[in-house]
Amino acid sequence: MKDTTGLDMKTINNLPGRHRVGKIWRGGFFLSTILGVFFLVILLFKIVNDSFGYIVTEYGLSPNALAVNGVPVWDLPKQDLILFLQENVSPGRFKTLMKAQPLEQRSQKEINAIIIQEIVKPKVAQTWSLTESLFQKQEIEAIARENYPDGELSFKAWVNWDFITSPQSSDPLYAGIRTAILGSLLLLVVAITFSLPIGLGAAIYLEEFATDNWLNRLIKTNINNLAGVPSIIYGILGLAIFVRLWEPITSGAFLGGVNVATLNGRTILSGGLTLGLLILPVIIINSQEALRSVPYTIREASYGVGATKWQTIWNHVLPNSIPGIMTGAILAFSRAFGETAPLVVIGASTYIVYDPGSVFSKFTALPIQIYQWTSRPQDEFRNLAAASIIVLLVLLLGMNALAIFLRNRYRRSY
Amino acid sequence: MTESFQQASLLLKSKKASRAGRTRRPGEAIIVAFLFLCGIFSIFITIAIIFELTKEALLFFQDPNVTLWSFLTGLVWQPKINQFGVVPLLTATMVTSMIAMMVAIPLGLMIAIYLSEYASQKIKGAIKPVMEVLAGIPTVVYGFFALTFITPMLRGVFGSDVVQIYNMAAAGLAMGILILPLIASMSEDALSAVPRSLREAGYSLGSTKFEVAIRIVVPAAISGISAACLLGISRAIGETMIVALAAGAGPNLTLNPFQSAETMTGYMVRISGGDLSYDSMDYNSIFAIGLLLFVVTFVLNIISQRIVRHFREVYE
Numbered sequence: 001m002k003d004t005t006g007l008d009m010k011t012i013n014n015l016p017g018r019h020r021v022g023k024i025w026r027g028g029f030f031l032s033t034i035l036g037v038f039f040l041v042i043l044l045f046k047i048v049n050d051s052f053g054y055i056v057t058e059y060g061l062s063p064n065a066l067a068v069n070g071v072p073v074w075d076l077p078k079q080d081l082i083l084f085l086q087e088n089v090s091p092g093r094f095k096t097l098m099k100a101q102p103l104e105q106r107s108q109k110e111i112n113a114i115i116i117q118e119i120v121k122p123k124v125a126q127t128w129s130l131t132e133s134l135f136q137k138q139e140i141e142a143i144a145r146e147n148y149p150d151g152e153l154s155f156k157a158w159v160n161w162d163f164i165t166s167p168q169s170s171d172p173l174y175a176g177i178r179t180a181i182l183g184s185l186l187l188l189v190v191a192i193t194f195s196l197p198i199g200l201g202a203a204i205y206l207e208e209f210a211t212d213n214w215l216n217r218l219i220k221t222n223i224n225n226l227a228g229v230p231s232i233i234y235g236i237l238g239l240a241i242f243v244r245l246w247e248p249i250t251s252g253a254f255l256g257g258v259n260v261a262t263l264n265g266r267t268i269l270s271g272g273l274t275l276g277l278l279i280l281p282v283i284i285i286n287s288q289e290a291l292r293s294v295p296y297t298i299r300e301a302s303y304g305v306g307a308t309k310w311q312t313i314w315n316h317v318l319p320n321s322i323p324g325i326m327t328g329a330i331l332a333f334s335r336a337f338g339e340t341a342p343l344v345v346i347g348a349s350t351y352i353v354y355d356p357g358s359v360f361s362k363f364t365a366l367p368i369q370i371y372q373w374t375s376r377p378q379d380e381f382r383n384l385a386a387a388s389i390i391v392l393l394v395l396l397l398g399m400n401a402l403a404i405f406l407r408n409r410y411r412r413s414y
Numbered sequence: 415m416t417e418s419f420q421q422a423s424l425l426l427k428s429k430k431a432s433r434a435g436r437t438r439r440p441g442e443a444i445i446v447a448f449l450f451l452c453g454i455f456s457i458f459i460t461i462a463i464i465f466e467l468t469k470e471a472l473l474f475f476q477d478p479n480v481t482l483w484s485f486l487t488g489l490v491w492q493p494k495i496n497q498f499g500v501v502p503l504l505t506a507t508m509v510t511s512m513i514a515m516m517v518a519i520p521l522g523l524m525i526a527i528y529l530s531e532y533a534s535q536k537i538k539g540a541i542k543p544v545m546e547v548l549a550g551i552p553t554v555v556y557g558f559f560a561l562t563f564i565t566p567m568l569r570g571v572f573g574s575d576v577v578q579i580y581n582m583a584a585a586g587l588a589m590g591i592l593i594l595p596l597i598a599s600m601s602e603d604a605l606s607a608v609p610r611s612l613r614e615a616g617y618s619l620g621s622t623k624f625e626v627a628i629r630i631v632v633p634a635a636i637s638g639i640s641a642a643c644l645l646g647i648s649r650a651i652g653e654t655m656i657v658a659l660a661a662g663a664g665p666n667l668t669l670n671p672f673q674s675a676e677t678m679t680g681y682m683v684r685i686s687g688g689d690l691s692y693d694s695m696d697y698n699s700i701f702a703i704g705l706l707l708f709v710v711t712f713v714l715n716i717i718s719q720r721i722v723r724h725f726r727e728v729y730e
Contacts, residue, residue, distance in 0.1 A: 230652025
């Protein structure tokens, strides 16, 4: 005999068996959940593991051999150091160094650093991960002695203050992410200025003014669809419109003055506008939810004392929903901050040494830098990528923490 | 009643209130017009996307070497020798997305069932932030993870002569982890929305907790779960950075997940990464592929939304 669920009486009466099956599955559900947590742990572990560890550096010239008349250069006064530098680098290179900042004005420590970079010329020969460095120290030392007799083994934290404050460089030992961080921040500023007012305006319209007609239904459906459009589509839209069609504006050529021939539209302005379009639907949806959470009684009370609709919105609905709006907006900004594909498509430059000066500058961004370094085959660039990921994740974590703080600090329950 | 209301409103009429006036101030019409423009702006974005993609894609199809038919059915994508068949890019997209869904759907669903049916509030409070963090990590980080962790692991397990340095399996697995939180949280919402009375009815008929979860709650929430899966598939198809980093550069018609192959999105990133000259065949081709991508994800999203709306009507 079978019932509608397809179980026969024998199975149904076997209660211990049914409970056993239930227990096994319960274990399976629990393990899946643990597995999800495990993925996050292993991801973070991998990134930290690659950001620290032993490296072997080999020198073009041994730093201990550098001496003038028997005195090691590191003991020389500043004036002699500059002379030494002048004698040992090409005249053109010396001029460039002087141009960046006259050597006399630099500190002893800075000049020492320049001597190491220009004359000693250290190169990374091999790198190890953090776990290897911790648990296989002897083996690493043996390998270093055997394969790189002239090399120096040292422990390096790839993510450090110099890394954050130095500009991009093709040499992994001196490469930094300052230009990338500044680029990312400027992009975010442009994206926010563009998308926050429009997004908030759209949310207010949809929640407070829109009646239930076909146009407003279309707008709502459309916003939901836009939120699901792949980010790379926004990238090619930005390429076609901001970079190409609006080139006179986004390149800054309409301001005149600068050499128009070298300008193109692949600037921070284009990138920021593209990111703005990308997060606009998210901002609208989140703001709508925040506005919806303000109870109708507050509006009624405001109308009751004779306020107009806009006065009600401006003086009561918005102040009450601003924490929710900000929380949603910050989450949208953090999405823009980590977005890579659209920026690659609109043509973010990968090798930018100078800080972006204005919204019309060419730029690189933190995720772009990570993408570039990850795609290089050498290990030391993977280490740089891991170090940049740590910086990116810390910045994102900061933004999210701010969002959660705002939500908890200003949340009101009605 | 009207009289007392009028009296009350007279009493309330302070100087400020009377200045504000009872009728709408003329300035408000401007504000409302501005808000309406903001609202309608999103429609312009969609129009711009469709218009630009179609315009450039039409230029692509005007080339004598390309027809819509040869584009959709051609087995070779070699722009250098004027072969523009999108099938190799499509199969790579399908293989990576399928691997991703094979990870994300079963795991995501099991996590959702655990969280909605079994977990205490305390465990829920601990797991949900983890899922939010996983969902918030930028995709380029998953790309790094796929290339520097999953690929070496796969090569260690299956042998480096079987698994290529760039392969679709690593990209698919990383994408699965990326989509997992989306499916888990959307399915959990769907499961939690099933009314408690249905569960109680199940228990009263003598079902065990597991039988209630699998035979009553999951079927009742199936529309929400399938909407989550469709949205996940659409995310996987449009995902870019993971495949650009880990799946390989260069179209390759293969279903072997351990080989390298370029997906539609991977191709778009690689071609536009360099200094792309306008009106070239390369430039136009990314718009043609972009249009295809847009149409596919758009249809999936619409179906998913329809299902969600239907599902809402059932229980609210």
